[in-house]
Amino acid sequence: MKVGCLGSENPPPSQRARRMRHPKAAHVGLVGLILLVGANSSVFAQESYRVAGIAVNDGDGTPLGRTRVSLSAVQDRRNGESVITGADGRFEFRNVPAGKFSLGGARRNFMPTTYQWHDGYSTAIVTGAGLDTENLVLRLIPLGIIAGKVVDEAGEPVRNANVKLVMRRLRLGEDRVFTRGYAQTDDEGKYEFGDLIPGQYFVSAAARPWYAVYPVWTSENGVRTRADTIGPDLNVAYARTYYNGATDSEGATPLSVTKGERITADIHLNPVPALTVSVKMQQDADGGFTGWAMLQKMEFDSPEQVSADTTSGAIPGEIEINGVPPGTYALASPKGGMIRATGQVELTKDGQVVESKAPESMGTVNVKFDTARGEDLPGDLSLSLRDEHRHTVGHAMMRASGEAGFDRVPPGRYALMVNFSQPPPYTIGKMTIGGVEVEGHDITVGEGTTVNIQATLMAGVVSVEGVVKRKDGKPVSGAMVALVPKGMDARGHFERIRWDQSDLDGTFLVRQILPGTYTLIAVEDGWGFAWLKEGVLEKYLAKGQQVIVGVMMNSKVVLPDPLEAQGR
Secondary structure (H helix, E strand, O other): OOOOOOOOOOOOHHHHHHHHOOOOOOOOEOOEOOOOOOOOOOOOOOOOEEEEEEEEEOOOOOEOOOOEEEEEEOOOOOOEEEEEOOOOOEEEEEEEOOEEEEEEEEOOOEEOEEOOOEOOEOOOEEEOOOOOOOOEEEEEEEOEEEEEEEEOOOOOEOOOOEEEEEEEEEEOOEEEEEEEEEEEOOOOOEEEEEEEOOEEEEEEEEOOOOOOOOOOEEEEOOEEEEOOOOOOOOOEEEOOEEOOOOOOHHHOOOEEEOOOOEEEOOEEOOEEEOEEEEEEOOEOOOOOEOOOOEEEEEEOOEEEEOOOEEEEOOOOOEEEEEEEOOEEEEEEEEEOOEEEEEEEEEEOOOOEEEEOOOHHHOEEEEEEEEEOOOOOOOOOOEEEEEOOOOOEEEEEEOOOOOEEEEEEEOOEEEEEEEEOOOOOOEEEEEEEEOOEEEEOOEEEEOOOOEEEEEEEEEEOOEEEEEEEEOOOOOEOOOOEEEEEEOOOOOOOOHHHOEEEEOOOOOEEEEEEEOOEEEEEEEEOOOOOOOOOOOOOOHHHHOOOEEEEEOOOOOOEEEOOOOEEEEOO
16 A cells, blocks of 8 residues: 655655644644544544654664654554654554554654655555554654765865765665755854664765856957967866765766765865857858857766756857867757756867757658547656656657657667656557557667657556465465566566555455556565565566456456565
């Protein structure tokens, strides 16, 4: 049952407080725990079950006093109560009716946590089933901090530096690297990132030297010349630098934040000779020049825009970029909702001229939609184009005609992803390209080619319900349940995998399943495992149950037999 996550992977304290707040929040006096069970207001009155236990620090196991613990019905989250733990961390809910409940805890400097939380999933407390609900251990994860100071070559603080935090995390079997946030240094060059869950982080800083002056280029009779006498000690720049001194992500050293740890990571910026680059833009059909240019640098397989001064160049049709550190960059042009990289350039000398790639070498992607069940197309649907690194490179809105398109697409392999804000989720089930039907959403765009696609949308409206048991027939709680598409690469179609975690009585409910053939597995202690690595899933799939979801199905599937729990 998905009852965790609480919005983002690591929401800020203000959001955490709002989401855990309850109008009947209790308070503790000197006598310890006070329960909010009123004669007229309690929703748990006149029942015979008890939910009790202890809230502890997941880092060192110590009891957590002054912690808000909430118990709410799974079917109606408004139907719940909250208590505050005493000094011994104990909590108790009496007169709880039979049913399923979400047990959660919140405390300052800790991540809001639900019972047996893993990657946004948790275990529901089940009463009335002969299960032990009176000796529960609710573990709250303490949050960490990365802080430091950005200084220049003289050891002086760098003000208003752009500090970036990147996180590497294994989530639901997928090794993900994503931007966690940005900060700006204060007058003392200090920065801080708080509320960090345990994991690996990379921190880097980018800034412009306060004393830097960049040259001016002029043109006479088509010849470009510098029109200044700026000294080389002023024509300098800072490359984006990681806390260990590396100026690229490949050489960066990760910071491993453990539960509740504070790490100091100072960053030292050193100047390098700055370059001025002129970009020759392509002409349009009318002989004019269109578009704009920027430089990007790859950071962890993701393009990062380089901060530099960009102006019109000395020659018509050229764009001038100042203050660029030497290195390898991608030349990109933002247009039509896409940031299009047009090839790598090696920048080594001042005044270098590079050319943007000809539009004729770009491709076009046209998509026309229909639906698998013949229903009307959903409104407010958009399409994104994702590259081989799973990075989104462009967006397009579906028009009223059921069509969408991308122009000037760089050659390469892409995935067409459907974005829709309202349930149920939609995905592209199959496509017809050039008269050939293919399953999935992967396409290849060649130089100067037009790819015309008839795409069929499928909606995830089916659920699968069952129970996880061991060979001896005992139910298993907290097991990782995964529904994996059969006959297609799970790593390439990650969005089709469905997950859940078994509840206290071993039951689970996997929701929003798209039509297709799947293998259902349950693994004890399976969270935090590198499931999508080559060869890992296969041995578990061999013992799983097959589940077929037809295109026209729209109801819940109840498994007739228990799902066997496999050991990790």
